[in-house]
Amino acid sequence: MRILLTNDDGIDAPGLAALYRAIESLGEVHVIAPALVQSATSHAVTFHRPISVEKRGLGYAVSGRPADCVKLGLHALVEEPVDLVISGMNSGANVGINVLYSGTVGAAREANFNGIPAIAVSLHIGDWEHDHWDRAAEHARRTIDQLITGPMDGDTLLNVNVPVLDEGAEPVGVKVAPVSLSKMVVDYEPGTDDAGNPTYRVCNTMTFAQREPDTDVAALYDKYITVTPLHFDTTCPTNTPAWAELLGD
Structure with missing residues (x-):
């Protein structure tokens, strides 16, 4: 199996390294991640400037966004067809409406645009030390092992979230x-900034x-590994006929 591994936390992120170690035995893993x-x-x-690519760490560091990494991987950097794109492991859960903001999920969605099955993986991280990443990656790997035995095709876009756990605890x-x-x-x-202008920093980004x-939020807080099938077709099927009738279409 040929896998493209990316993330949105950057090429040097511990979650990327941990997930790479966990999945490298699955096949040929190509790491292409943001610098x-x-x-x-x-x-x-990225449209209006060139994207630079540098060999670094586990693979390629790209000056663009997570979706750029997938585009480049599929169309320029990986010579043979990719079988699966995995994005993560993100530092922080991507559940609820966060899936719309997430670069981790965005990268996986880009794979779907290109007809490649994809899995986004995130960790509902607390105040964890680096050695906990490997435990979470092992949980993610076991889930991935189950998922890839299922009906994986170009429409497959799965969002996986691993709960934060106490030392020695297991997911429910x-x-x-x-x-x-x-x-x-x-x-x-x-x-305020250095010039005295007011600034505002968003906080409570995971408070619902x-x-x-x-739902995925409730299940994650109940210490389940959550799996949510997603789809990039954003058309609203229930309201489309009503708007068509209004406009005489």
């Missing part, structure tokens, strides 16, 4: 759950207004 942290860049790509299990639509509680910390039952 710098690109968190919350969603599906952004694996739960397939839909995305929570609960709004997030957003607070801004005010400050509620934990809707039977």
Whole structure:
């Protein structure tokens, strides 16, 4: 199996290294990741400047976004066809409406645009030391092993989140759950820059207004590994006929 591994935390991120170690026995793993942290860049790509590529660490460091890494990997850097794209392991969960902001999920979605199955992997991280990354990557690897035995095709886009666990604890299990639509509680910390202009730093980025039952957010807080099948078709099937009728289409 030929795998393209990327992330949004950058080529030097411990989550990328841990996931690489966990999956390298699956086959031929090509690491193509951003040179710098690109968190919350969603599906952004680079159009108006060249993208530089440097051999570094586990593979290639790219001056663009996570989706750029996948584009370059599939169309320029990996010579043979890629069978699977894995994005992660992200530092921080990507559940609820965070999937729309996530560069980790955006990279996996780019693979889907190109007809390649993809798995995004994130860790609901607390105040963890580096040695916990390997434990989380092992949990992710076991889940990936199960997933790749299923109906993986070019429409497959799976979002996997690993819960934060106490030392020695294990996940309760694996739960397939839909995305929570609960709004997030957003607070801004005010400050000033060197010129005296006001600044605002977002905080509480993983605080949800509620934990809707039977959703990815609730399951993750209940210590399940969550798996959510996603799709990039953003057309609303329920409202389309009504708008067509209104406009006489």
